[in-house]
Amino acid sequence: MNRYLDVDCSKLTIADVGRTVRIAGWVHKKRDMGGIIFIDLRDHYGMTQAVFAPGTEAAEIVESARSEWVLSVRGEVVARDEANRNPNLSTGDIELKALEVEVLGKSDVLPMQVATDEDISETVRLKYRFLDLRRTNPHRNIILRSQIISSLRRRMTELGFHEFQTPILTSSSPEGARDYLVPSRVHPGKFYALPQAPQQFKQLLMVSGFPRYFQIAPCFRDEDARADRSPGEFYQLDMEMAFVEQEDVFEVIENVLHGVYTEFSDRKVTEPPFPRLTYAESMSRYGSDKPDLRIPLEIVDVTEQVSGTEFKVFRGAIDSGGVVRAIAVDGIASRSRKFFDGLTSFIQGEGGKGVAYVLFPEGEEPKGSAAKFLSESELEFLASMTSPGGGVLFLSGPEKEAVRFAGRLREEVGSQLDMIEQGTFKFCWIADYPMYEADEETGAIEFSHNPFSMPQGGLEALENKDPLDILAYQYDIVCNGVELSSGAIRNHRPEIMYKAFEIAGYSREEVDERFRGMIQAFKFGAPPHGGLAPGVDRIVMQLADEPNIREVIAFPMTAKAEDLLMNAPAPVTDVQLDELCININVPEDEQS
DSSP, X not given: OOSSOSSOTTOOOGGGTTOEEEEEEEEEEEEEETTEEEEEEEOSSOEEEEEEOTTSHHHHHHTTOOTTOEEEEEEEEEEOOGGGOOTTSTTTTEEEEEEEEEEEEOOOOOSSOSSOOSOOOHHHHHHTHHHHTTSHHHHHHHHHHHHHHHHHHHHHHHTTOEEOOOOSSBOOOOSSSOOOEEEOSSSTTOEEEOOSOSHHXXXXXXXXXXXXXXXXXXXXXXXXXXXXXXXXXXXXXXXXXXXXOHHHHHHHHHHHHHHHHHHTOOSEEOOSSOOXXXXXXXXXXXXXXXXXXXXXXXXXXXXXTTTTOOOHHHHHHHHTTOEEEEEEETTOTTOOHHHHHHHHHHHHHTTOOOOEEEEOOTTSXXXXXXXXXXXXXXXXXXXXXXXXXXXXXXEEESHHHHHHHHHHHHHHHHHHTTOSOOSEEOEEEEEOOBSEEEOTTTOOEEESSOTTBOBTTHHHHHHHSOGGGOBBSEEEEEETTEEEEEEEEBOOOHHHHHXXXXXXXXXXXXXXXXXXXXXXXXXXXXXXXXXEOOBHHHHHHHHTTOSSXXXXXXXXXXXXXXXXXXXXXXXXXXXXXXXXXXXXXXXXXXXX
């Protein structure tokens, strides 16, 4: 028998009237009604009201009790008066007539209120996260996270995957972000790296003969925070499959994600197979490789159609080798000048020059900042892109910039005009990423996505094509404009890997040194394999309908990668530094 409780604070109903039971939990609210004390006792499961009659020993004990004291209360279950029933509680038809009480834990004066949903500063919430997690929404989010992870595990296991754990202390790898380094005491001057992802190890598992691997993997990257990215560490559903092509990977993850999103949401979820877009197509139509398909707007290249224009803005862009991109929007011809000036200000805030536009009011001549500079044929073409009462927005300039700004404009217009479809999760795949890109400052060729991807065309493409024209078997899965995961069919041929890294500036010796385990393994018979790793934090964030990823992590860091609860990062002692043969040399402007 449990000494502290017989039943949790959500279970008692009218059927239990007459029973004597013990419950335990935190004081959620306390009310002294002329000697009669009412306490709402809260635990993980729910809430029960306990009543303490005046003059009783139990009432004397709880008279000094404050919010968040921990109590164990034994009492008789009695029915509430009809007028006092609470339909918002599962226990709202009854109350516990207290017979005895034990104080299990007292609380100091609270630095923040628990029994409220009102806004509290994030600094206070994170410093006292253990209190914050007692509040309804944070508590619910962490439980949801646990349930989603359990569902992911179950679904992967049902699909024949085995869960393995890969090392946390490993070597540095070019994953695209800064490593967190761990100094070695037994090997002075040398460092481990915390894994940015279990990339090499999961590929080694495929070489080892395990055909289907997964884990809920912790990953560590020294990156700046964003609303959808936590600094320092995050978790992902890491998976890999042997003897597969791209579509085989797609089929598995579509099955898992569709199931999870359907299980934990009442929104409409894209049915498999999810739409497939090439990287080039996605950038052309949406100005982004993570398009939000809930917005019913697309970008159109109108460079050719306005190539003869005398409009100075377009003319300058085209003559310098640039492009003109357009977005047709129904129903905006009646919008005020302020609306369009606001769009220009938005694009300027993003680093662009502005937005040109032509409007087609019903029964009126075209108008707008570009209208009087365009020919009749050009205006006729643009009018055909939209319905009467609509208009066309333009971005022009170097292609890369015009595409990016058009993508941001598409999202801003969709948001401002409430065009984002609600109550839905829209998935898509973005595939055929470029294998390489040129550094904007140096022009050096470097990997654009994942260095371990198989180039399309294999060794022949690497030897005979312009590196910037080579595509890779790389893909992202996107939901509502959020990238959930990147993945690839892997490069499992040593000769192809050497050549791929050579193009990116790595010598054969460097490949052997930095990727010794994997390149060696591939020389002893490696199967074709591929996978990806959807971010658990982002999945939970979407299903919890939270705008910030910190709301779905039990103990998150601040945007500055600080743990206010545990006071990390923190200095260490000189003894510890001496053991690791480390000297600290902090720049004067960063000393505190």
